[in-house]
Amino acid sequence: xxxxxxxxxxxxxxxxxxxxxxxxxxxxxxxxxxxxxxxxxxxxxxxxxxxxxxxxxxxxxxxxxxxxxxxxxxxxxxxxxxxxxxxxxxxxxxxxxxxxxxxxxxxxxxxxxxxxxxxxxxxxxxxxxxxxxxxxxxx
Amino acid sequence: xxxxxxxxxxxxxxxxxxxxxxxxxxxxxxxxxxxxxxxxxxxxxxxxxxxxxxxxxxxxxxxxxxxxxxxxxxxxxxxxxxxxxxxxxxxxxxxxxxxxxxxxxxxxxxxxxxxxxxxxxxxxxxxxxxxxxxxxx
Numbered sequence: 001x002x003x004x005x006x007x008x009x010x011x012x013x014x015x016x017x018x019x020x021x022x023x024x025x026x027x028x029x030x031x032x033x034x035x036x037x038x039x040x041x042x043x044x045x046x047x048x049x050x051x052x053x054x055x056x057x058x059x060x061x062x063x064x065x066x067x068x069x070x071x072x073x074x075x076x077x078x079x080x081x082x083x084x085x086x087x088x089x090x091x092x093x094x095x096x097x098x099x100x101x102x103x104x105x106x107x108x109x110x111x112x113x114x115x116x117x118x119x120x121x122x123x124x125x126x127x128x129x130x131x132x133x134x135x136x137x138x139x
Numbered sequence: 140x141x142x143x144x145x146x147x148x149x150x151x152x153x154x155x156x157x158x159x160x161x162x163x164x165x166x167x168x169x170x171x172x173x174x175x176x177x178x179x180x181x182x183x184x185x186x187x188x189x190x191x192x193x194x195x196x197x198x199x200x201x202x203x204x205x206x207x208x209x210x211x212x213x214x215x216x217x218x219x220x221x222x223x224x225x226x227x228x229x230x231x232x233x234x235x236x237x238x239x240x241x242x243x244x245x246x247x248x249x250x251x252x253x254x255x256x257x258x259x260x261x262x263x264x265x266x267x268x269x270x271x272x273x274x275x276x
Contacts, residue, residue, distance in 0.1 A: 026168065
C-alpha cells in the first residue's frame with residue numbers, strides 16, 4: 001500500500017468512518033491476542049463487583065480499531081506516525097463503536113497530516129476523546 | 140499504593156520478537172467480524188504485545204509499588220512510531236514511572252515507554268500512558 005500524496009490531502013478531509021459491533025467473543029479473542037486477561041473484560045460477575053455495568057472492551061482494542069480506520073485512509077499502517085487518545089467512557093460488550101477522523105493541519109515541509117480522531121458508541125457515549133493522529137504523506 | 144518514591148522505576152523486557160503469527164492473531168482480534176484490513180502487516184497497536192504487556196506485567200507484579208488491578212483504569216495512551224515495525228524484528232522494551240500524583244482518593248500514575256530494535260537501537264515505538272488507581276474502600 002502507498003502513502004497518500006501531500007497534494008491530495010487538505011484540512012477538513014475526513015477518513016471513512018469505521019463502525020464495528022464489539023461482541024464478548026471479540027473481546028475474548030483480543031484478551032488472547034494481547035495477553036491482557038483482566039477479568040473486567042472477561043467475567044461479567046467480576047466486572048459488576050467492581051462497579052461496572054458488565055464486561056467492557058479493552059481500551060487498547062478500541063484504539064486498535066481506530067488505528068485500523070486511520071491506516072486504511074493513510075494507505076497502510078506503516079504510514080501512521082502517531083496516535084493518542086483518552087479512554088473516556090467504557091465500551092460495553094455488545095456495543096457498536098464508530099471511529100472517525102478529520103484532517104486539522106498539513107505540514108508540507110515534514111509531509112505529515114495531523115488528524116483529530118475519536119470514537120463514539122451506539123449508546124451515545126464518546127468512548128475515545130482528545131484523539132490525535134499523525135500520518136506520513138508522500139510527494 | 141504507588142507514591143512519588145516510585146518515580147524513576149524502570150521495567151525492562153529485552154528481546155521481544157515481533158512474531159508474525161502473533162501480529163496476525165492481533166489483527167484478526169481487532170477486525171472481529173470483518174476481514175483483516177491489511178494482511179501481513181503489524182497492527183500499530185501491536186505495541187500492546189511487544190511493549191506494554193511484558194513491561195506492565197513487571198510493574199503490576201512489583202509488590203513495593205502495589206498497584207491493585209481491580210481498581211486500575213487505563214485512562215490515556217499515546218504512541219509514536221518513528222519507524223514501522225516489521226514481522227521478525229526483535230526489540231528491547233522498557234517502561235518507566237515518570238510521575239505519581241494522589242488526588243481525590245485516586246492515584247495518577249504516568250508512564251513512559253519505548254521499544255528499540257535490538258540490532259541497531261532504532262526506536263520503533265515511544266509512548267506515554269496514564270493509569271488511575273482507585274483506592275480500595
